[in-house]
Each structure stands twice: as structure tokens, then as C-alpha cells.
Amino acid sequence: MATVVPPPSKKQKKEAQKVRDVDIVPADLPHVMIKFQASDTGDSVGGSLRVPGGITEKQLEQLLNQLLGEDEAVPYTFAVVDGDKTVDVKDNLYSSILKPKIKTTEDFLTMVYTPRAVFKVRPVTRSSNAIAGHGSTILCCQFAPNDSGRMCTGAGDSTARIWDCNTHTPFKTLTGHTNWVLCVAYSPCGTMIATGSMDNTIRLWDAKLGAALGSALSGHSKWVSSLTWEPLHLVTPGNLPRLASGSKDGCVKVWDTTRRVCLLTLSGHTNSVSCVKWSGSNLIYSASHDKTIRAWDISAGGKCLQILKSHAHWVNHLAISTDHALRSGGFDHTGTTAKLSQAELIAKAKEQYQKVAVLNGSERERLVTASDDFTMYLWEPLKSSKPVCRMTGHQKLVNHVSFSPDGRYVVSSSFDNSIKLWDGIKGTFIGTFRGHVAPVYQTAWSPDSRLLVSCSKDTTLKVWDVRTRKLSVDLPGHADEVYAVDWSMDGKRVASGGKDKMVRIWSS
Amino acid sequence: MQVTIPTNGPRCVQLAIPGGKDKVSWGQDVRSEEEAYLAKHTFKMNEYMEEHRKKHGRRLDHEERQRKRTARESHKSSAVSQKLYGIKAKLHHAKRHSEKVQLKKTLKAHDERNVKSKDDGAVAEGALPTYLLDRENQRDAKALSTSIKERRKDKAAKYSVPLPKVRGISEEEMFKVLKTGSKKSKSWKRMVNKATFVGEGFTRKPVKMERFIRPMAMRYKKANVTHPDLKATFQLQIIGVKKNPQSPLYTQLGVLTKGTVIEVNVAELGMVTTGGKVVWASTLFVDTMVIEVRLITQFPKEYAQITNNPENDGCINAVLCKCL
Incomplete structure (x- = not known):
């Protein structure tokens, strides 16, 4: 006899019925104003820029590499300055900054960028x-x-x-x-x-x-x-x-x-x-x-x-x-x-x-x-x-x-x-x-x-x-x-x- | 074993269970508690000198006298050893000789302690990284305390049986007093009211000698033993009574009450490998369940604890406990 998976419990059923968040960037998201700032020197690059609200980390990286005129693409991590602390941008700007209402689309965002190591170490296994x-x-x-x-x-x-x-x-x-x-x-x-x-x-x-x-x-x-x-x-x-x-x-x-x-x-x-x-x-x-x-x-x-x-x-x-x-x-x-x-x-x-x-x-x-x-x-x-x-x-x-x-x-x-x-x-x-x-x-x-x-x-x-x-x-x-x-x-x-x-x- | 049974029952109950506690817990020797109680409340007789000293103190020149006495000691012993002759002298000198040897040994030991011996250059065992070096002592102390705790736990584990506590049973309940003699005036004979295990080949003593009667109707040879992991019950042969928590006397008599630990024969359940491990025969159980059980000896016996009141139920139910 094959083993049957037990039926879901009441808690699980309720959980399944709940409205779930979907990581979809809304189509009508307006553009936002940003500026890039280096984390080490504090210099800003490229002045203020208008970018889509749902811009991804990869796209930000490409943009910055272009602005800096790097020959080889350098990976960066980005963080948005919020008061005296910074919030990391993961995946895209919308899901990590705009959606949790850390900043609105009306705000001027200061992006602090930090270069990551150009090489990648594979975990020892x-x-x-x-x-x-x-x-x-x-x-x-x-x-x-x-x-x-x-x-x-x-x-x-x-x-x-x-x-x-x-x-x-x-x-x-x-x-x-x-x-x-x-x-x-x-x-x-x-x-x-x-x-x-x-x-x-x-x-x-x-x-x-x-x-x-x-x-x-x-x-x-x-x-x-x-x-x-x-x-x-x-x-x-x-x-x-x-x-x-x-x-x-x-x-x-x-x-x-x-x-x-x-x-x-x-x-x-x-x-x-x-x-x-x-x-x-x-x-x-x-x-x-x-x-x-x-x-x-x-x-x-x-x-x-x-x-x-x-x-x-x-x-x-x-x-x-x-x-x-x-x-x-x-x-x-x-x-x-x-x-x-x-x-x-x-x-x-x-x-x-x-x-x-x-x-x-x-x-x-x-x-x-x-x-x-x-x-x-x-x-x-x-x-x-x-x-x-x-x-x-x-x-x-x-x-x-x-x-x-x-x-x-x-x-x-x-x-x-x-x-x-x-x-x-x-x-x-x-x-x-x-x-x-x-x-x-x-x-x-x-x-x-x-x-x-x-x-x-x-x-x-x-x-x-x-x-x-x-x-x-x-x-x-x-x-x-x-x-x-x-x-x-x-x-x-x-x-x-x-x-x-x-x-x-x-x-x- | 010579067991004296006082004629008045209630007194005896008190002896067995001090303070009228109605629970007998495992691992607790009821006798020792009784002794401790007696030792505490007995008056020491004839300690009048000590008592006087406590009341009035020593005489004022006590220390001076003491000093003089010790100073005079050597003169006195020398006088004695010169004066003695014969066997007494022999014994005395032998004693003095051994004393002197002991003294010299102690002095030498003290000397050695002060002498700095040369380092033999041996590297100490048990190297530790720098971050653990100064913690060494702490770790040791910690290890010590944990080892003590573990030892205590082990001791407790020895007694961690399915039923850790059982109701105390008084001798009145346990035994029925039989009147003997032609006028029925004697009452030294007892009949066990509870279920018992009587070993094979037991012959009853002559009537005059038999102090305890274990009725045939209450004798049991088999127990229904549940294996807690397998959740299966087997009827197994009883080999003996390991311990009756109520009293060592009951253990000796083979009384089976609730909480008693019995030895059961698990040979029927499977075969024993050369390594002393029991292989549970696959035919006995559903599917191919092979379980190894740690064994105390090569002989396939296990301990089980009785979980019911056999005298009421007419059968013995027990749970296998491998921890013992």
C-alpha cells in the first residue's frame, strides 16, 4: 500500500486561503529620482537620475558601471540612505524600499554603492x-x-x-x-x-x-x-x-x-x-x-x-x-x-x-x-x-x-x-x-x-x-x-x- | 536471614516506614534513616569530664602543664625503655623502631618537597589553544561538577523505572498472622497475602520451621511483559525477583507487588549472537524488525517492572526496562 500524505491541518488550510503577497512590480509605478554616492569616498556620481521605480539591482549595477566608465563590470551592492541608517537594496528597488514604505516615489533617493569583490569564492564542500x-x-x-x-x-x-x-x-x-x-x-x-x-x-x-x-x-x-x-x-x-x-x-x-x-x-x-x-x-x-x-x-x-x-x-x-x-x-x-x-x-x-x-x-x-x-x-x-x-x-x-x-x-x-x-x-x-x-x-x-x-x-x-x-x-x-x-x-x-x-x- | 518479627504489628510498620510516610521511594534505604534518627537523639553517657570542661573551662595553667608534660615526654620514654627487660622490652623496642622509621620517612618527604627538582623537559600533555589556556581550571572545575552531576544522574537512572514510586505496604497488609500451637496461643507464623514467585525446585520446610507460608494459589511463574519500544506484549517466564521496593525481606521472599522489578527470560524472543546481542527473530514480529538489546550478561535475561497489583488481578503485567 502506498503511503498517503496526511490531509492538511486546519491551520494549514487557513494559511493557504490567506491573501499572499506576490512580488510583481506594478505597471503604473512612476519613475523615481536617485543619485549615486560612493560608500568609501562619499563622492556622488552622475548627478540626479530618473530611473523606473522597479529598477533591479542588476540594472543599477549596469547603470553605475556605465557612469563610472569601467572597462570591466564591477559588481556593486546598493543601499538607500534613510535618515542616519541605510537600507540594503535586494532584488529590486520596489520590493525592498518602496513597498515596505521606507521611502515613497516622491522622495529623492541617495544610493550608496559599495563594490563587491570582483572574484567569487566557491564554498568549500x-x-x-x-x-x-x-x-x-x-x-x-x-x-x-x-x-x-x-x-x-x-x-x-x-x-x-x-x-x-x-x-x-x-x-x-x-x-x-x-x-x-x-x-x-x-x-x-x-x-x-x-x-x-x-x-x-x-x-x-x-x-x-x-x-x-x-x-x-x-x-x-x-x-x-x-x-x-x-x-x-x-x-x-x-x-x-x-x-x-x-x-x-x-x-x-x-x-x-x-x-x-x-x-x-x-x-x-x-x-x-x-x-x-x-x-x-x-x-x-x-x-x-x-x-x-x-x-x-x-x-x-x-x-x-x-x-x-x-x-x-x-x-x-x-x-x-x-x-x-x-x-x-x-x-x-x-x-x-x-x-x-x-x-x-x-x-x-x-x-x-x-x-x-x-x-x-x-x-x-x-x-x-x-x-x-x-x-x-x-x-x-x-x-x-x-x-x-x-x-x-x-x-x-x-x-x-x-x-x-x-x-x-x-x-x-x-x-x-x-x-x-x-x-x-x-x-x-x-x-x-x-x-x-x-x-x-x-x-x-x-x-x-x-x-x-x-x-x-x-x-x-x-x-x-x-x-x-x-x-x-x-x-x-x-x-x-x-x-x-x-x-x-x-x-x-x-x-x-x-x-x-x-x-x-x-x-x- | 534471621528476621525478628515483633508481635505487635503496628510497631513494625513504624520501623519500616519512618515518620509514617505512606510512600516508599526507590533508592532510599529505610533502615539507614531510622539509624540516623536514633543516633541524633541518643544521649552520651559518662562524658562527665567533657561536660565539666564545657561548663567551667580548663584550669588556668593547663597550657603550661601541657607544655611541661610534652617536654618531659622524651625523658620519661627513655627511662622506660632503659628500665624494661624481657618480652616487654622486645615489644617496646619494636614499637619504637617502627615509630622512628615512620618519623624519618616523614622528614624525608618534607625535605623533598622543598628541594627543587630539575625539569626533565617533558612536554605536558593536553595542549590547549591560547584562548582556552586560562580557562583550564574553570573547565576542570566545571568538568568535575558535571561529572558529579552525571554520576548522580546515573545513580538516579539506575532507579529510573517506569514506576518510580509505589504505595507503601505495611506488614499487616502483607502478612496474615497464623495462630499455632495446640491452644492456638502462638503467633509466630506468617502467611504472605500477596502474589509470590517461588523458584523451581523449592521444597517447603517442616511445619515447625516454616515461618512464612507462600500459598500455592498465589504463586506465579509467568508475566505478561510489554516491550515499550515494540509496543508488543509477550508472556515470559520469570527467573527471579530482582528487587521489591518495599523491603529486602520481600525481595527474598519473592513477593510480587506493584513496582517490583523481576528478571524475565527473553530467550524465547530470539537468538543471542556471539557478541552477546539479542537478535529478535523476524518471524515473531511484523515485517523485518531486527532490534538489538543491550544485555547485562550473556544469559538472555532482562529486567521488567510489575505495573499492576497481581493479587487483585490474578496475572502479572510488567514493562521491560533496559536501563537497569
Whole structure:
């Protein structure tokens, strides 16, 4: 006997009888007046224009490309200014602006346009390989900025390993540390790797050869919790970028990587430093367990410029809106390995940094901090020591925050199993990604800012679509907690590692 | 087991159910509660020194005297050990020797604690990423508390049976007092009023010895056991009484009341694989339903809890509980 579908319930029947909205643009819709305005510089393009009320996003895009005289069509997203906030245009103008009565056809609409990445990253869907090698828990991983074929992981077996992701084989084992390797960081020029360890030292390695560059940099009295490289565009040609490290002992140290000496010791924090970031405006931001964030001016010899106090508990992590651009150095999504001179790289790095940092005509680097008090704060430390916005909503501590590569979104991962998406400029809440069943440890953005991947205690990775705010792909495979995840600079691969000692490489 | 049954019935009921509670809950030992009550309300006799001390305090030079006594201790013990001879000396010296060994061991242990041993360079196990490092202790404490909670839950789960609480049954209700003796003046004999399970090959004791009579009419060998997942009922052979919540005595006697956990034979239901798993024969059930049941032992027995009052119904209905 065939199974018959049960008859619809009363509720379902009633629902079916209701008048439904149909997305049809009325034929008699009048024209509207609009003007285009760039989101970064604030310049308006083409003056005021008369366009049909039902104009679609695609048509707007074509129009704008024509007005700007671009050779190749650049994808854009549009938003209409409504008071002091903006409303995104999705699909067409009528359904997203006119129909919900945000604006009428009589109003003059200001369209803010933001270029989207010209390339598109496809979501990773499968585990292309699980490579064994590490003898203990993998604690951190990072892709090289210049080559998605190289990735470095640090583990509890006191080694770091460089992997060849093209052939899915181990490339080099970096031995030297005597305790857990807690953090790895590729230099933005892609030639060096720094590893920080539980044995209180930092070691530098040649990324190409996998050989140690001298002995350990010692100076910290407790373990090294975070590493950050000097942005490439701040490096004077002929020099190597400097390195900053934060430690459990509450100090931030700046190291000269050529002479291998400690240049500056920035002390002031009264508790362990959880995260350090070197910003593009030559400030070092350090987040600490003493509830404060400090901004150190390196050009002024490490003067403490600002102390940001608002958090009520440990500050766990911080992110700068230009993180991705600073990390990528002079390289871009094509993963070019072409030989560029250092001066060229620096120039390109500067250009990439400017692209993300400039907003409404001025350089605005924003900072977001995650804390144990379940909240996050958005700051503009160059302007004020008061936060721009307090971002509340998480129900447990927030472990990790990151800005999207274009700086428009902030994503936060929390121990309450959720990931939340926030506006990167104003700090307003956008949406929640639910799906993990255990604390979410870290997230990583795809370089085109359309996707993000999260790793969790529940042994899975999940890929989320930012536009639809839905789960894109679920990636099970790890046998235990996943501690670290990273998306390669060209968007082709995702690497993850965790308690099951396996490095997994995921691809589309 | 020697069971004393007081002649006056009501007193006995009180013993079994303290505070006149009319519910007996699972996992609660009624005896221990009784003991605790007694311990609390018994007066300690002959503690007059302590009592005096509490009332009047110690004499004023107590500490001084105490100090002097301990100071003199070594002289005294030395005098004693010099003076003793024979077996007493032997015993004394043996005791002193063992004491000294113990003392030296303790001193050595204290010394070792202060000495800084060289780090052997071993890397600690259980590496954690930086963001979890300082949470380690918290996590441990948390894990500890959760493990305790889980253990408690497990303990509770052991008793999580279909009927968690049953009505208490007094001995009056359970037993009928039989008058014996030629003048019917003796009343030590009891007859069980409830349904019972009597194992195979049981022979009644001689009349003089038989304290408990389990009437033939109320003996049962089979139970109607419902499988909660399959929603099917089978008549299964009773193997034994695992526990009667009312009293261990009733368990021993094999009294079948509501809430009693019995062991039933599930061998008829299917075959046992080498892995100790029961494969439910497909012919027994509709379609090809193959279900694996976790087994306590290789022997295909399962526990079931009685859900009816067998003495009223004339049959035993039970539900299979796999959690036990």
C-alpha cells in the first residue's frame, strides 16, 4: 500500500486561503529620482537620475558601471540612505524600499554603492585530505599570504609544520621549541614565519626553506599568546617587517627581525595580554585580561596613546577592519607568486590598505573587541577613547571576532554556540548563524567577504553564506574539537586542525 | 536471614516506614534513616569530664602543664625503655623502631618537597589553544561538577523505572498472622497475602520451621511483559525477583507487588549472537524488525517492572526496562 500524505491541518488550510503577497512590480509605478554616492569616498556620481521605480539591482549595477566608465563590470551592492541608517537594496528597488514604505516615489533617493569583490569564492564542500603528522593537538594554523599552497600549523608536540597544500603532503617540520607552539604568523611579505610558544620564546623561520632563522627570541617571562607583524606598507624599503608579541606576563614586545633584538617593551597591562594587532596607522593594539585595550604608538617610540576601558571582564580578542588587507601584504586573491620587488609590494600593500581603510573620504580604521562579559565594543581609537557602539546579544563569552575582508561586516563567535553578524561600520546587529551544538571557537572569512567558515567544539566546520544568512555547507570530518581554522588568501582552500591531531584541508 | 518479627504489628510498620510516610521511594534505604534518627537523639553517657570542661573551662595553667608534660615526654620514654627487660622490652623496642622509621620517612618527604627538582623537559600533555589556556581550571572545575552531576544522574537512572514510586505496604497488609500451637496461643507464623514467585525446585520446610507460608494459589511463574519500544506484549517466564521496593525481606521472599522489578527470560524472543546481542527473530514480529538489546550478561535475561497489583488481578503485567 502506498503511503498517503496526511490531509492538511486546519491551520494549514487557513494559511493557504490567506491573501499572499506576490512580488510583481506594478505597471503604473512612476519613475523615481536617485543619485549615486560612493560608500568609501562619499563622492556622488552622475548627478540626479530618473530611473523606473522597479529598477533591479542588476540594472543599477549596469547603470553605475556605465557612469563610472569601467572597462570591466564591477559588481556593486546598493543601499538607500534613510535618515542616519541605510537600507540594503535586494532584488529590486520596489520590493525592498518602496513597498515596505521606507521611502515613497516622491522622495529623492541617495544610493550608496559599495563594490563587491570582483572574484567569487566557491564554498568549500569536501575534505580533500586529512594529513597526519602532528603528534599532539593542533593549536593554530595559518595560510601563507603569497601562496595558498603553503600553510603552517603549530601543535602541542612542540613543533610547527609547514604543509604543501597542493600535493597534500608535509613540507617541513619546524623543530626547536621545547613546549607547545601556541601561535604562528606568516609575515606579510610571505618570507618569514614567526612562532610563539609555551616555552616563553618566539622563533623565526624561513618560509621558503623551512629553516630556522637564528635562535629563539627570548625575553618574555611567560608564554607567548599572540603574534603580529608590522604591516608591509609601513616598512621602509630595504628592511624586514618588525614583529610584535603579546604574552601572558602582560608585556607586549616589539622585535627587530634582522638584528633579532627586542626593540621595545610595552608594559602597562596588569594582566596577561590576550591579543595584539599591529594596525595600518602604525599603532599596536593590545587586548588584555585586565579588561582594557591599549593603543601604543610605535612611531612615537611605543607611547601608550590610549587606554580603552569599557569592558567588564577579560578582553579575549580584537580585530581591526583592515586585518585582511594587512595580512595579505602586497599579494591579492590571485595568489600570485610572481617575483615583485619589495618596493612594488609595499606600494601595492599601501593601495590595498587604503582601499579598505578609507571610508567617507577619511582614513577610518575601526577596532572591535570581544570579551568575557558577553559583549563586544566597536571603537575608533584614532578619534575617541569612547566606544562607537556596544554590541550585545551573546549569551556566553565571545571568543573570537573578525572583520570581513572589505570591512563591512563583523562576525563574532561565542561559547553560546552561535555566531553573530554585525555591521562593521555602525556596529548594529544583522543576524545570527545558528547550527553549532557546542562552543564556536574561531571563524575565518573567505577573501570575497561572501562566505565564512567556523570551527567548533562539536567537531564540525560550517560554511555560512553572509548574504542569505544561512548555513551553506556543513563539514563534518574531524574526530574531536576543532581549534583552528583558516581560509586561504585565494579562497580555494580551508585548513583546520584540532584535538584529533589531523590537519584537514577542505576544498570546493 | 534471621528476621525478628515483633508481635505487635503496628510497631513494625513504624520501623519500616519512618515518620509514617505512606510512600516508599526507590533508592532510599529505610533502615539507614531510622539509624540516623536514633543516633541524633541518643544521649552520651559518662562524658562527665567533657561536660565539666564545657561548663567551667580548663584550669588556668593547663597550657603550661601541657607544655611541661610534652617536654618531659622524651625523658620519661627513655627511662622506660632503659628500665624494661624481657618480652616487654622486645615489644617496646619494636614499637619504637617502627615509630622512628615512620618519623624519618616523614622528614624525608618534607625535605623533598622543598628541594627543587630539575625539569626533565617533558612536554605536558593536553595542549590547549591560547584562548582556552586560562580557562583550564574553570573547565576542570566545571568538568568535575558535571561529572558529579552525571554520576548522580546515573545513580538516579539506575532507579529510573517506569514506576518510580509505589504505595507503601505495611506488614499487616502483607502478612496474615497464623495462630499455632495446640491452644492456638502462638503467633509466630506468617502467611504472605500477596502474589509470590517461588523458584523451581523449592521444597517447603517442616511445619515447625516454616515461618512464612507462600500459598500455592498465589504463586506465579509467568508475566505478561510489554516491550515499550515494540509496543508488543509477550508472556515470559520469570527467573527471579530482582528487587521489591518495599523491603529486602520481600525481595527474598519473592513477593510480587506493584513496582517490583523481576528478571524475565527473553530467550524465547530470539537468538543471542556471539557478541552477546539479542537478535529478535523476524518471524515473531511484523515485517523485518531486527532490534538489538543491550544485555547485562550473556544469559538472555532482562529486567521488567510489575505495573499492576497481581493479587487483585490474578496475572502479572510488567514493562521491560533496559536501563537497569
